Amino acid sequence: MKIFYLDTSSSYLSTGIVENDHIIDQVFIKLDKDLSSFTLPKIDEMFRKNNIQPNEIDQIIVVNGPGSFTGIRIGVTIAKIYACFLEKQIKTVSSLEAMARSVPEDQDYDYVLPMIDARRGYVYGAIYDKDGKELKKESYIQKEALEHDSLLENKKVIVITNDSIDTKYPQVPYDLNLLRVVEGSYDKPFISPHAIDANYLKKTEAEEKCQNSTN
Amino acid sequence: MKDIYILGIESSCDETSCAIVKNGQEEIATVISSQIDIHKQYGGVVPEIASRHHIRNISIVIEECLEQAHMTMNDIDAIAITYGPGLIGSLLVGVEAAKTLSFLYQKPLIPVHHIVGHIYANELKEPMHFPLMALIVSGGHTELVYMKDHYQFQILGKTLDDAVGECYDKVARVIGIPYPGGPQIDRMAKVGKPTYHLPIPLNDDSYHFSFSGLKSAVINLVHKETQRGNPIQKEDLARSFQDVVTSVIVKKCKQALTDYPVNTLIVAGGVAANSGIRNGLKELCQDKQIHLSCPEIRLCTDNAAMIASAGYYAWKLGKRGDLTLNAKSNVDLQ
Secondary structure, eight states: OEEEEEEOSSSEEEEEEEETTEEEEEEEEEOGGGHHHHHHHHHHHHHHHTTOOGGGOOEEEEEOOSSOHHHHHHHHHHHHHHHHHTTOEEEEEOHHHHHHTTSOTTOOOSEEEEEEEOSTTEEEEEEEETTOOEEEEEEEEEHHHHHTOGGGTTSOEEEEOSSOOOOSSOEEOOOOOHHHHHHHTTTSOOOOGGGOOOOOSSOOHHHHHHHHHHO | OOOOEEEEEEOSSSEEEEEEEETTTEEEEEEEEEOHHHHHTTTSOOHHHHHHHHHHHHHHHHHHHHHHHTOOGGGOOEEEEEEESSOHHHHHHHHHHHHHHHHHHTOOEEEEEHHHHHHHGGGGTSOOOSSEEEEEESSSOEEEEEESSTTOEEEEEEBSSSOHHHHHHHHHHHTTOOSSOHHHHHHHHHHOOOOSOOOOTTOSSSSOBOOHHHHHHHHHHHHHHHHTTOOOOHHHHHHHHHHHHHHHHHHHHHHHHHHSOOSEEEEESGGGGOHHHHHHHHHHHHHHTOEEEOOOGGGTSSOHHHHHHHHHHHHHTTOOBOTTOOOOSSOOOO
């Protein structure tokens, strides 16, 4: 069974094809503002290089956020159109869960805090244990509030991030462990392609203002 | 000759749309998902909210269009996509969707300029005869374009500030009409009298337009009248405003039609549905003895059928995009 993985939730394109717990190919490249221009050409290149037709893929795993709003939309649009029109099974995975499952195996820790900088002292973050179980639900949260969460008391904690965030815990950079992320998604449900949506974890400013004015 | 079917996708503002057009002129199916009711509560289109809705709607809209046409992607010859100008986040969803379909089905990709799409909405009603003059009037654009042939655009004039539709919506807000106020002002103008004096903006010999001064004049007038304790006669103000807009548009068109003799004037864009402007241009064209062509009202606002039609002529001229195609918020007519 061939699985196509796609994550454009940051300034990086992270994509790969996995077959029966074996990585056929994997691409990780910093694209920044070129994410929209080069995500599909890079995917096309990966498929051609490995002589795989889009129709040979059985399943799609797409990272639907949180992260860069524009970035998330690029990956989610590609994945849902792919799944919808070639009738492929599709599931989503959180960028934070992918990070939590990618902590290097030589690290000694109890809990991991995956963090994405959301500016102005806020992060997108959550708390996971070593088995990738989500202990504190992912949220848009003040960095310090997450760091001081009572769950973390007397625990060995590490932070995984690719952003410049100062934290009170030791940090490891995020380097995707594709096989662990794919493995972690086995028991997740398939979703109808039309229902696949971005996971922003944050309302738009207009919605927040509107909500505040009605409260 | 083999029939050519173009699938068009449009998502430049707050409409997610997909259409299939045969040979550039025959509309097979058009699906439009409008977000107008969502943006009403914010008094205008909120770009981030628009992008978020496009992503929810895009696959449904394309699938529905193919179903209505009783076709599959394999029956499609090429995919036409609006790449700009427009709201960047909104455009991106359509562009990525079109590129994905091109990648999955190995179909040619045709980038279409949004304004070119509006012009080609007319092709779905009657074949265009060149040379012609095109007036594009919408919420984001006000342009006068001379065309010698397909895809030969000479921009004679454009707005120096606000687009005419934008001016309508802002004036509507000032007099307490909810977004989108343009159509409502048009309805009110029909029963009002032109009793308020407003200046004719950029009343010169150029082909350019300017509407921000007129908008400010309406705002000042409303303030002054309110301060004086005079209630605004909304219908009369709507009529006075619409008369000024119509007169300046007719004047600029008249100038252009005098300097560039053509047989047809095309009017396109959302404001082409405005009855005051339509009637003014109808009279002008009768005087000039030239043909006035307006798209069907439902194809005046943003839709993918016009993109598919424009895409057909681009396809015939060999214009192609590739998977590196990116959305552009600002791009000149080409």
